[in-house]
Amino acid sequence: MTDTAVRKSRGIRHRGALAVFLVPFGALFALFYVIPIGYAVYQSLLVVERDGTFGPAVQVFGGLTQYIAVFENEAFWSSIGRVLLFGVVQVPIMLGVALILALLLDSPLVRGSKFFRLAFFAPYAVPSVIAAIMWGFLYSPNLSPFTGVTQTVDFLSAESVLWSIANVVTWVYVGYNMLIIYSALLAIPSEIYEAARLDGASQFRIAWSIKIPLVVPALVLTGIFSIIGTLQLLAEPQVFQSFSSAVTSTFTPNLTIYSTASIPNISLAAAMSVVLALATFVLSFTVLKLTQRRTAA
Amino acid sequence: MAISTVARVGAMAALTALALTACSTGGSEAPGAAGGDCAPSDGPVTLTFTSWLPGVEEAVAIWNEENPDIQVEVQTGPNGNGGTYQNFFNQLEAGNAPDLGQIEFDAMPNFRVQDGLENIAACEGILEAEDQFVPWTWSQVTFGEEDAVYAIPQDTGPMAMFYRADLFEAAGIPVPTTWEEYQAAAAQIREQGGYINNFSQSDINAFAGLVWQAGGEWFANDGEQWEVNLTGEETTRVAEYWQGLIDEDLVAVYPPWTDEWNAAYNSSEIWTWVSAVWGANTIASGAPDTAGNWAVAPMPQWEAGESAAGNWGGSTTAVLKGSDHPYEAAQFALWLNTDADALTAMNKTANIYPATIEGADLPVFGEGVEFYGGQKIYEVFAEAGNNVDPDFTWGPTMTQVYNDVADGFSGAVSGSGTLLEALQSGQSSTIDALKAAAIPVKE
Numbered sequence: 001m002t003d004t005a006v007r008k009s010r011g012i013r014h015r016g017a018l019a020v021f022l023v024p025f026g027a028l029f030a031l032f033y034v035i036p037i038g039y040a041v042y043q044s045l046l047v048v049e050r051d052g053t054f055g056p057a058v059q060v061f062g063g064l065t066q067y068i069a070v071f072e073n074e075a076f077w078s079s080i081g082r083v084l085l086f087g088v089v090q091v092p093i094m095l096g097v098a099l100i101l102a103l104l105l106d107s108p109l110v111r112g113s114k115f116f117r118l119a120f121f122a123p124y125a126v127p128s129v130i131a132a133i134m135w136g137f138l139y140s141p142n143l144s145p146f147t148g149v150t151q152t153v154d155f156l157s158a159e160s161v162l163w164s165i166a167n168v169v170t171w172v173y174v175g176y177n178m179l180i181i182y183s184a185l186l187a188i189p190s191e192i193y194e195a196a197r198l199d200g201a202s203q204f205r206i207a208w209s210i211k212i213p214l215v216v217p218a219l220v221l222t223g224i225f226s227i228i229g230t231l232q233l234l235a236e237p238q239v240f241q242s243f244s245s246a247v248t249s250t251f252t253p254n255l256t257i258y259s260t261a262s263i264p265n266i267s268l269a270a271a272m273s274v275v276l277a278l279a280t281f282v283l284s285f286t287v288l289k290l291t292q293r294r295t296a297a
Numbered sequence: 298m299a300i301s302t303v304a305r306v307g308a309m310a311a312l313t314a315l316a317l318t319a320c321s322t323g324g325s326e327a328p329g330a331a332g333g334d335c336a337p338s339d340g341p342v343t344l345t346f347t348s349w350l351p352g353v354e355e356a357v358a359i360w361n362e363e364n365p366d367i368q369v370e371v372q373t374g375p376n377g378n379g380g381t382y383q384n385f386f387n388q389l390e391a392g393n394a395p396d397l398g399q400i401e402f403d404a405m406p407n408f409r410v411q412d413g414l415e416n417i418a419a420c421e422g423i424l425e426a427e428d429q430f431v432p433w434t435w436s437q438v439t440f441g442e443e444d445a446v447y448a449i450p451q452d453t454g455p456m457a458m459f460y461r462a463d464l465f466e467a468a469g470i471p472v473p474t475t476w477e478e479y480q481a482a483a484a485q486i487r488e489q490g491g492y493i494n495n496f497s498q499s500d501i502n503a504f505a506g507l508v509w510q511a512g513g514e515w516f517a518n519d520g521e522q523w524e525v526n527l528t529g530e531e532t533t534r535v536a537e538y539w540q541g542l543i544d545e546d547l548v549a550v551y552p553p554w555t556d557e558w559n560a561a562y563n564s565s566e567i568w569t570w571v572s573a574v575w576g577a578n579t580i581a582s583g584a585p586d587t588a589g590n591w592a593v594a595p596m597p598q599w600e601a602g603e604s605a606a607g608n609w610g611g612s613t614t615a616v617l618k619g620s621d622h623p624y625e626a627a628q629f630a631l632w633l634n635t636d637a638d639a640l641t642a643m644n645k646t647a648n649i650y651p652a653t654i655e656g657a658d659l660p661v662f663g664e665g666v667e668f669y670g671g672q673k674i675y676e677v678f679a680e681a682g683n684n685v686d687p688d689f690t691w692g693p694t695m696t697q698v699y700n701d702v703a704d705g706f707s708g709a710v711s712g713s714g715t716l717l718e719a720l721q722s723g724q725s726s727t728i729d730a731l732k733a734a735a736i737p738v739k740e
Contacts, residue, residue, distance in 0.1 A: 047735070048733075048734055048735045049735050050734075050735045050736065052520070052521070052737070053518050053520060053521070053522060053523055053693075053736065053737060054406075054409055054410060054440070056412055057410070057411070057412060057734070057735070069733065137556075140556075140557050141557070142557055142560055142561070142564075143556055143557055143560060157711060158708070158711040158712075158713065241552075242552065242554070242555050243552065243555060243557070244552065245498050245499065245550070245552045245706075245707035245710060245711065246707060246711055248703075248704035248707060248708075249700040249701075249703065249704055250704065259697075259700050261383065262382070262383040262386070262696050262697075262700075263694055263696060263697040263730055263734075264383070264386040264390075264411065265730070265733055265734065266390065268733060
């Protein structure tokens with residue numbers, strides 16, 4: 001047998017294995033990802049027509065009618081503005097705290113790092129709905145165990161509820177982000193630290209000049225995940241609707257889509273979803289490009 | 298109405314998932330021919346029935362016992378606007394709606410416009426049942442058309458005033474009979490550290506009940522087009538009245554249906570609730586520590602000596618589009634809402650007040666209720682029911698109206714904007730929503 005024949009037969013065998021491994025993923029990906037997105041895009045191109053006050057509705061192709069309606073929808077854009085403001089404040093705070101916690105865990109000066117690693121990560125194991133309910137009760141003026149605080153500061157007022165929700169989101173996700181950054185820290189070769197120590201660098205200096213620059217890729221990754229998560233906020237504000245009247249039915253983009261779908265105006269909701277997905281994509285990609293350019297330079 | 302937050306949120310999350318993946322059956326087929334045929338199915342059938350009435354399972358168990366061939370499975374959900382309606386709309390779109398669903402009167406036009414209701418007029422005994430029901434409830438399920446019945450009325454929500462008889466007596470404040478007296482009492486109660494009421498910023502259907510009492514109308518349908526009027530004279534009057542109470546801090550503004558809200562009643566902070574008959578159950582379950590101290594009086598009036606009442610809620614049992622067994626479903630719906638045992642069972646668990654004429658004479662409605670100090674509270678509601686204006690028309694997108702106005706009302710109670718401004722913006726957003734659904738509307 002020649003060398004090429006061996007390679008060829010091996011190649012065919014691999015192709016069969018490839019199919020076996022890819023089909024389950026491909027089928028699920030198509031079923032739960034490609035088809036629903038395709039259906040949403042299709043739905044977003046339809047408009048309703050009917051005769052008379054109770055005439056049967058007929059869905060017909062309407063081109064970009066729904067997209068024009070999305071761009072004219074003030075509530076939708078103000079909800080996007082609200083989550084962007086949320087993201088600008090909450091994401092840096094959350095990632096900053098996650099970074100500090102990760103550096104502390106990685107520092108040789110801290111004892112019990114295994115315990116703290118688990119303790120900081122634990123909130124992520126709490127489903128976000130449950131976390132929101134729990135915090136909702138903590139914030140309630142009369143039901144909170146800390147009524148002394150909640151009766152003087154109204155955490156659920158129109159001015160503060162967005163930041164109260166930000167606190168819940170931070171509480172849930174800070175440990176998750178910390179873990180990603182921490183594992184990036186663990187991947188740093190120990191020779192670098194040795195060299196730094198030989199040069200007489202303090203722990204603080206090592207953290208500032210070696211660790212942080214080396215975990216920038218992890219920070220970019222968690223940053224992008226956080227931006228996506230911010231634009232898609234739904235569970236926390238929805239739960240907070242039952243604690244605070246300041247959370248309207250159009251508080252976040254996803255809540256706006258949800259209440260539009262409940263009119264029901266499915267086509268407009270689909271168009272909003274598509275616009276939101278594109279906006280998320282553009283924003284994430286921009287952040288990625290900007291940070292890549294900065295790290296390259 | 299004691300739906301736990303967890304269940305509600307869980308249902309919402311599930312619904313959201315559904316909304317994202319719901320598949321269409323291609324909604325282009327013609328709607329069911331009105332008054333077509335309605336034949337019994339062969340063999341035993343199982344029907345599914347979605348409702349949020351507390352303890353409805355007990356009434357259904359009676360039916361299942363008597364009808365081994367037509368078994369009904371109950372699925373419970375959050376209240377209509379809290380998620381069940383959206384669930385229905387998604388299921389209808391996906392073609393897997395339950396056979397039967399609880400739908401409030403105010404949502405009937407919405408389901409009709411979405412072609413979600415089966416016309417059961419041709420089913421045995423349905424058209425003949427008209428005489429058994431309070432006339433205005435029947436016109437809500439037929440939309441005034443011949444040969445059309447889209448649901449069976451279940452209960453009505455005549456409104457009255459629940460009040461803390463003990464607190465009023467101890468403070469020496471007369472129980473108000475007019476809205477003017479109510480405002481005066483509110484000020485006196487505030488001096489004692491309490492609130493006369495909680496302004497339910499998200500219960501726009503309760504606000505509608507107040508407008509209904511004042512003689513207002515939000516929608517009209519002349520067969521050609523809809524007319525929207527959320528800012529009429531009567532509505533303005535009601536909105537300005539409550540705005541005054543909010544501005545002077547005479548009413549509490551807890552988000553309704555929350556534990557915080559229950560706690561405010563349970564701790565005697567709030568003294569009255571102008572609500573519907575089924576609210577009797579809400580107070581009893583939400584404020585158990587106040588048992589025996591409540592009483593019921595007619596709603597305060599705009600003019601002394603009048604006896605107008607509003608209506609809040611009231612449901613129907615509808616056969617949803619696509620049911621395989623409309624005949625059996627219609628028979629069950631009729632039985633559930635006319636049978637004396639079923640009505641008594643539903644009153645025991647959910648304090649419903651039946652929509653049938655005879656239902657009001659059931660023994661249970663002549664009994665005193667312990668939670669209300671033994672008062673025969675249903676006599677007050679029966680009287681109120683007779684004084685409800687029968688011609689109130691609901692619009693075809695009430696979920697949207699409630700959402701939009703509630704957003705504005707929530708702003709108003711936290712100091713941005715007023716109730717009237719919320720209604721004005723609701724007026725224009727409602728017209729937009731109708732236009733978006735291609736429903737003819739007068740500008």
